[in-house]
Amino acid sequence: MAKIINILIAINDMDAELRLYENPYYQNLGFEMDEKKIQKLKKVREREIKKLPQDIREEYERLSQRYGKGVAPLVEGTCLNCFSVLPTAMISENKKREILKCPNCSIFLYKV
Ligand SMILES: [Zn+2]
Numbered sequence: 001m002a003k004i005i006n007i008l009i010a011i012n013d014m015d016a017e018l019r020l021y022e023n024p025y026y027q028n029l030g031f032e033m034d035e036k037k038i039q040k041l042k043k044v045r046e047r048e049i050k051k052l053p054q055d056i057r058e059e060y061e062r063l064s065q066r067y068g069k070g071v072a073p074l075v076e077g078t079c080l081n082c083f084s085v086l087p088t089a090m091i092s093e094n095k096k097r098e099i100l101k102c103p104n105c106s107i108f109l110y111k112v
Helices: 004-022 024-028 035-049 054-067 088-093
Strands: 071-075 108-111
Touching: 004 035, 004 054, 004 071, 004 108, 054 108
Parallel strands: 071 108
Antiparallel strands: none
């Protein structure tokens, strides 16, 4: 089974693409709506999100509504959603745990 963070990243990417298709500005630029692709994205998203534990699923949806995304990269100890620096201890302690969250903005983080 895929790691939770990898499922979150995939859902986040699908959501970003769906938002793009739903954005009138994007359509005005001349990009065509690909209904087939949108339906497929929605179907796969629904399938994937069911693989997440309920609390993580709800948290993701909440973050996604608030920030327009539910996951962000952690680069050199910095959360790229709110740009706060995470305590080093928190990052090293987390090695064993599956999921890292920003203590400031609560977004799910993945290391790059
Ligand atoms: Zn943050």
